[in-house]
Amino acid sequence: MATQHSRAAARFMIAPSVLLLLGWMLIPLGMTIYFSLLRYNLLMPGNNPFVGFENYSYFLSDPTFLTAMLNTLLLVGGVLLITTVGGILLALLIDQPIWGQGIVRILVIAPFFVMPTVSALVWKNMFMNPVNGLFAWVADLMGLQPYDFLASAPLLSIIGMVSWTWLPFATLILLTALQSLDSEQLEAAEMDGAGPVSRFFHIMLPHLARAITVVILIQTIFHLSIFAEILVTTNGGPGVASTNLTYLVYAESLLRFDVGTGSAGGVVAIILANIVAIFLMRMIGKNLDA
Amino acid sequence: MGQITLNKVTKSFGEVQVIPPLDLDINDGEFVVFVGPSGCGKSTLLRLIAGLEDVTSGDIVIDGTPATDLPPAKRRLAMVFQSYALYPHMSVRKNIAFPMKMAGVSQEEQQRRIDGAAKALNLTDYLDRRPGQLSGGQRQRVAIGRAIVREPAAFLFDEPLSNLDAALRVGMRLEISELHKRLETTMIYVTHDQVEAMTMADKIVVLRAGHIEQVGSPLELYRTPRNLFVAGFIGSPKMNLIEGAEAGKHGANTIGVRPEHVRVTETGPWSGVVGVSEHLGSDTFLHVHDTGLCDVMTVRAGGELNVHHGDRISLTPDTDKMHRFDAEGLRIA
Ligand SMILES: Nc1ncnc2c1ncn2[C@@H]1O[C@H](COP(=O)(O)OP(=O)(O)O)[C@@H](O)[C@H]1O
Ligand SMILES: [Mg+2]
Numbered sequence: 001m002a003t004q005h006s007r008a009a010a011r012f013m014i015a016p017s018v019l020l021l022l023g024w025m026l027i028p029l030g031m032t033i034y035f036s037l038l039r040y041n042l043l044m045p046g047n048n049p050f051v052g053f054e055n056y057s058y059f060l061s062d063p064t065f066l067t068a069m070l071n072t073l074l075l076v077g078g079v080l081l082i083t084t085v086g087g088i089l090l091a092l093l094i095d096q097p098i099w100g101q102g103i104v105r106i107l108v109i110a111p112f113f114v115m116p117t118v119s120a121l122v123w124k125n126m127f128m129n130p131v132n133g134l135f136a137w138v139a140d141l142m143g144l145q146p147y148d149f150l151a152s153a154p155l156l157s158i159i160g161m162v163s164w165t166w167l168p169f170a171t172l173i174l175l176t177a178l179q180s181l182d183s184e185q186l187e188a189a190e191m192d193g194a195g196p197v198s199r200f201f202h203i204m205l206p207h208l209a210r211a212i213t214v215v216i217l218i219q220t221i222f223h224l225s226i227f228a229e230i231l232v233t234t235n236g237g238p239g240v241a242s243t244n245l246t247y248l249v250y251a252e253s254l255l256r257f258d259v260g261t262g263s264a265g266g267v268v269a270i271i272l273a274n275i276v277a278i279f280l281m282r283m284i285g286k287n288l289d290a
Numbered sequence: 291m292g293q294i295t296l297n298k299v300t301k302s303f304g305e306v307q308v309i310p311p312l313d314l315d316i317n318d319g320e321f322v323v324f325v326g327p328s329g330c331g332k333s334t335l336l337r338l339i340a341g342l343e344d345v346t347s348g349d350i351v352i353d354g355t356p357a358t359d360l361p362p363a364k365r366r367l368a369m370v371f372q373s374y375a376l377y378p379h380m381s382v383r384k385n386i387a388f389p390m391k392m393a394g395v396s397q398e399e400q401q402r403r404i405d406g407a408a409k410a411l412n413l414t415d416y417l418d419r420r421p422g423q424l425s426g427g428q429r430q431r432v433a434i435g436r437a438i439v440r441e442p443a444a445f446l447f448d449e450p451l452s453n454l455d456a457a458l459r460v461g462m463r464l465e466i467s468e469l470h471k472r473l474e475t476t477m478i479y480v481t482h483d484q485v486e487a488m489t490m491a492d493k494i495v496v497l498r499a500g501h502i503e504q505v506g507s508p509l510e511l512y513r514t515p516r517n518l519f520v521a522g523f524i525g526s527p528k529m530n531l532i533e534g535a536e537a538g539k540h541g542a543n544t545i546g547v548r549p550e551h552v553r554v555t556e557t558g559p560w561s562g563v564v565g566v567s568e569h570l571g572s573d574t575f576l577h578v579h580d581t582g583l584c585d586v587m588t589v590r591a592g593g594e595l596n597v598h599h600g601d602r603i604s605l606t607p608d609t610d611k612m613h614r615f616d617a618e619g620l621r622i623a
Contacts, residue, residue: 184375185375188377190361191340192363192388193363193389193393206377206380
């Protein structure tokens with residue numbers, strides 16, 4: 001945009017979409033904030049009086065809140081760790097010239113196309129079920145006691161399911177990044193005396209830095225709001241062992257019918273998500289420059 | 291030391307044999323240039339020597355030790371790639387230090403060699419920049435610096451100047467020749483540009499489709515090309531090749547006369563009509579049509595020659611500098 005005139009024209013022309021987006025964002029946000037300041041419980045119909053920050057103090061002082069926050073962080077961190085490390089390893093593997101490469105790649109990508117509810121149901125009923133599940137059957141074969149994943153390690157199980165869905169995403173992005181690495185650089189490193197491990201850490205990993213940043217940022221945004229997998233499998237339990245912030249907000253508003261506290265939780269979640277985002281951008285966003 | 295011998299080396303990619311059996315001796319301290327048209331297998335040959343490709347058969351001996359099965363890092367060869375292949379996330383200093391770091395050279399020694407290379411290559415002011423912040427010529431120098439600090443037995447260059455503009459190319463050509471004179475290390479240099487080959491080489495290896503057509507010093511190739519291919523490839527502008535009756539007169543199937551061995555004279559055995567004349571100041575290259583000998587004959591004349599498009603001129607070849615070739619295209623002595 002070179003001239004004053006074209007800049008003005010550009011602003012004018014993008015104005016409608018900016019306004020639409022603003023409205024799209026601001027109206028729900030405004031309503032959530034508004035509800036969060038009211039005493040608004042669906043079980044007690046009335047005139048919904050304005051109560052200031054009462055809902056916030058209830059929500060924040062609830063011990064479940066701290067558990068939910070910790071669970072949220074564990075969930076995001078666990079999935080990020082598994083998908084990034086696993087994605088790099090898988091990308092390295094399927095970048096090798098192997099027989100049936102095309103089919104292997106499609107197979108690797110496939111889990112990403114399974115919707116979260118379906119994948120969670122499949123995991124819950126076909127794999128992790130302590131009576132009929134595949135894992136229980138394998139344990140039986142080996143004479144072991146079947147392990148009740150969702151009851152004994154609910155959060156880990158959910159991390160596993162989500163990682164399964166998102167591993168292909170990470171793999172795909174990292175694979176394309178890997179393929180864009182100039183092969184002469186690897187050959188130069190080979191001639192310079194770098195073995196496979198040195199080549200990976202000195203040449204490939206720095207080359208992948210930007211792609212890894214993208215994988216982490218995008219996944220963080222999605223994983224802060226994991227919901228379907230929890231609803232379908234554990235309902236946040238046992239107790240609150242697998243309740244994250246999103247699920248807690250849902251539980252407040254739609255299980256306890258307390259719209260006010262639920263909205264307050266929503267606002268808290270928004271603030272937390274932004275803190276995480278700023279923190280992430282600071283930490284790794286500089287990889288995206290230049 | 292940097293003495294390299296290839297014995298009956300071949301290379302096939304699947305069914306396609308890119309390098310048919312090939313023998314070559316490279317002496318210690320020599321500047322050897324592989325030259326040939328694009329796709330003739332120069333890079334492949336260089337990569338075989340470097341160990342980046344496995345030979346299909348035959349063996350490679352470096353300084354008397356069999357190297358055929360040695361990994362690239364163990365061959366004590368350094369390579370400069372066409373794309374420079376610098377590590378973009380490392381500073382110039384780290385790039386140059388990388389091979390030494392991999393070899394476990396001590397910090398002081400690394401520092402000493404980096405300083406030496408930086409001074410020799412005019413890189414001292416750029417040591418802390420990233421490759422992305424350098425010009426093409428500077429990147430090229432960093433790549434050379436990274437090769438020098440390894441103190442290799444031989445340097446391998448794969449078309450190192452083809453990404454540079456013409457002026458820089460001439461400069462870098464001189465610098466590399468200079469470097470060779472100073473280090474006295476064996477250098478193998480791949481190019482498709484016969485001018486680079488002629489100006490830099492101690493020994494030129496002319497390749498066509500993986501075959502060695504001729505090996506010799508630049509002047510040997512210029513004076514006594516062994517066949518039509520070498521005759522046409524070496525020398526700029528190209529040699530004029532004449533077939534038919536005129537060649538028969540000299541007892542050959544084809545005769546070749548270089549542009550600089552044809553003179554414009556008052557009267558002469560040949561004549562033609564001047565087409566384009568290229569005035570370089572020092573010389574004039576005339577493109578002469580309708581000679582009845584070949585399609586267009588190129589003639590090198592003096593810089594001040596005054597002829598015009600469409601003029602008919604007479605030409606006299608230097609018969610003793612004429613090259614004669616038989617029906618197979620081989621030189622007749
Ligand atoms: N990795 C490869 N796989 C198959 N064919 C190749 C490969 N590398 C080179 N070739 C073929 O070998 C021939 C010589 O290539 P190259 O050595 O790169 O030529 P030059 O460097 O002389 O231009 C070409 O015909 C090219 O297509
Ligand atoms: Mg090449």
